[in-house]
């Protein structure tokens with residue numbers, strides 16, 4: 001029997017899963033960092049060689065076996081843990097918005113799991129980041145949350161448990177090549193903050209500001225970027241702001257799964273305000 005054994009981070013796993021799916025070969029995944037849930041999901045994000053997002057591809061099946069070896073993951077750079085936390089947090093902020101009106105029981109359960117996962121990451125995230133060790137229960141909880149539970153949410157929620165603005169903005173930001181080479185979750189984290197600002201501004205969500213303050217506290221503790229400038233990109237040069245707004249609002253963008261209308265002007269205004277003035281934490 002021919003199968004592919006994939007070891008690596010999100011991009012390696014996604015590329016290997018896509019190749020295996022194209023050839024109808026089963027895969028075993030061995031994530032070497034907690035940075036994404038790519039080891040579990042039946043989805044591949046496809047990028048150019050320079051890391052520019054092209055498209056999401058739904059695969060026929062998820063990997064046959066996922067080997068999560070805590071001892072391997074313990075050796076990964078701390079930055080990958082912080083990135084994984086931001087990416088896993090997005091599950092709640094995005095799916096609770098896009099799928100809140102879906103009556104399918106499994107989708108509702110997936111959304112509630114993403115809420116419990118968010119709470120666990122808010123509680124254990126800082127401790128896990130400070131002491132990366134298989135002896136630290138918080139670290140084990142967070143690693144399993146990022147690499148396993150986040151994948152489970154996509155598994156039972158399926159296509160209806162969708163991504164929304166945070167990943168749409170991520171996909172757009174990757175179109176601008178940054179010398180900082182930010183990780184997937186680092187960009188998604190900035191995307192969550194911008195999504196919450198859109199919710200506050202366009203959808204009049206009064207709780208969004210509180211969520212932003214809560215997230216910024218955690219993101220600072222995890223040394224995560226909180227603005228596009230901190231990702232190494234100046235949106236006010238090279239027409240970058242316009243490029244990000246155009247890609248975010250293109251026809252097949254996930255941003256259109258939001259339960260309210262968004263256009264390029266909204267994106268430009270929100271990013272401009274966000275990049276010019278940082279929210280006060282207290």
Ligand SMILES: [Zn+2]
Pocket residue numbers: 087167184188
């Ligand atoms: Zn992601």
